[in-house]
Amino acid sequence: MRILVVGDGKVGHTLAENLTAEGHDVVMIDRDDETLQHCEDTLDVMCVRGNGANAKTLIEADVATADIVISATTSDETNMLCCLIAKRLGAKYTIARIRDPEYNESLTLLQRELGIDLTINPERATAMEISRLLRFPFASNIEPFAKGHVEMVEFRAQEKDKIVGWPLRQLASHLPGIPRVLYAAVEREGAVYIPNGDFIIRPGDRVHVAGEMVTITEYFRFLGRNSIRIKKVLLLGGGRISYYLAKMIVPMGIYVSLIEIDPEKAADLSEMLPNVDVILGDGTDQELLEQEGLQEFDAFVALCDRDEENLMTGLYAARQGVPKVIVKNTRVAYEDILSDLGLDSMVSPRAITCNSILRYVRARANGDGASVERLYRLMDGKAEALEFIARDSDPYIGIPLKDLHVRRNTLVAVIVRGSKVIVPFGNDHIEDGDHVVIMACESGISNLNEVIRR
Helix, strand or coil, X not given: CEEEEECCCHHHHHHHHHHHHCCCEEEEEECCHHHHHHHHHHCCCEEEECCCCCHHHXXXXXXXXXXXXXXXXXXXXXXXXXXXXXXXXXXXEEEEECCCHXXXXXXHHHHHHHCCCEEECHHHHHHHHHHHHHHCCCCCEEEEEHHHCEEEEEEECCCCCCCCCCEHXXXXXHCCCCCCCEEEEEXXXXXEEXXXXXXXXXXXXXXXXXXXXXXXXXXXXXXXXXXXXXXEXXXXXXXXXXXXXXXXXXXXXXXXXXXXXXXXXXXXXXXXXXXXXXXXCCCCCHHHHHHCCHHHCCEEEECCCCHHHHHHHHXXXXXXXXXXXXXXXXXXXXXXXHHHCCCCEEECHHXXXXXXXXXXXXXXXXXXXXXXXXXXXXXXXXXXXXXXXXCCCCCXXXXXXXXXXXXXXXXXXXXXXXXXXXXXXXXXXXXXXXXXEEEECCCCCCEHXXXXXX
C-alpha cells in the first residue's frame, strides 16, 4: 500500500519504520530539513518537505494515489485539517492523532464531518491500559480481545508458583482443580516460545496466558497471586494520561492522589478533578514522597514527561515496598534490565499508538478473507497476538483444527463464539463469525487465511 505519514516525530518515525518493514511504500512529510534528512538516511522512504495541512504539499506528495494518510503531528488541529484536505484530494483512508481532552466528547462528530476514518488518542489509550493493570496488580501486561470476553495476561513465573517445574500436559493431573487457560507464549532469556505440552515453565519466565475474564481471575486466585487489591493510588505528573486515568479509576472507588510541580497545571487539575487530592510539589523529591505516605499506597504510577524521572522514582517506590509500580517508558531496550530491578509494568503511548495504526493498516491491506481486528505486539515486538473474525466464505470453516495446516510458529490460541470462550484442541473447529485469536512469532500477518489452510 502507498501510505503518507505527516509528522516525523517519535510516533511518525516509528510508524514509518514498521510500515516499511511490512513492505509498504511510505512517504514522509515534515517541515524540518534535518529531521527529514535523518529519516532518509535511516529508512527506505521518500521525503517531502512542507506543511501536511497545505494542499500544495499534499499534491507534491501525490496524495491522490495514497491508500492511507496518517497525520501524527503535535497539533490536533493540523492533524484534522490534513485529513480533511487529503480526503478531498483523493486519499482513500485517513488517520488522525487527536489528544486534547476537549475534543474527546465530539470525536464521532469530528470524524464524520472531516472524513477521518480513524482517530487515535495515545494518552487515553494508555490510561485504559494502566486501569487494567490496576485491576490485576500481579500482571505485567493485560490485553483484551473479542470485545473484552478474552484477556491475555503476562506475568513473571516465581519459584513458589505451582505451575513451575511440570510439563504443561501434566498440570491438570498434578494440580486438580486448576482452571483451564491457554499458555500462549513464554519468553526466556530473550527467546520466545509458543509452548507445547512438553514445555516446562521455569522461575523468571515471562508467561502469557489467555482465557475468559472469569477463568483468568480464578486461575490467578488458584496460584495465590490475587491477594493485592488496589485501593489507594499515587500518580506522579499531571499530564493528560493522569487526567484520563483519574477519571477512569475514581468511579471504581479508588482513592487517588496526584503530584504536579507546575502551579498553574495543579490548580487546573484540582478544579477538573474535584475527587482527587492534587499536591503541588516535586514528585521526584524523596522527602515529599515520604511525607505524603508513599508506603501506604497500593500503587504508584509515574507519568512524567521524562523517562529518567519515571524510572528513578518508580525504582524508589518499588524499593519502598509499594505493591504495584507502573512507569511510562519509551526506551524499549531498557525493559529487561528494569524488569530485573523490579519494574515489570511499563507503558508506552508511542507503542500503543503504533499498534493501533498498524492494525488498521493491515485490515485495509487485506482484500479477501478475515482481516485483523486487534493487534498487540508482545515481548518487545518478538511476538504478536492478533484477533480475526472468521467469514463463511473462508475455506477452513467447519473443519477440525487437526485436519488443517497451521502456519509454523503460530498458534490458534482462543476461539470466541457468541459469549462462549473456547480454548481449542484438535477436534474443535471455526465457524462463521467466530473471533479467533492467533499467537505468532513473526510480524506482518494480515489475513487469517495466511495462518490456517486446508
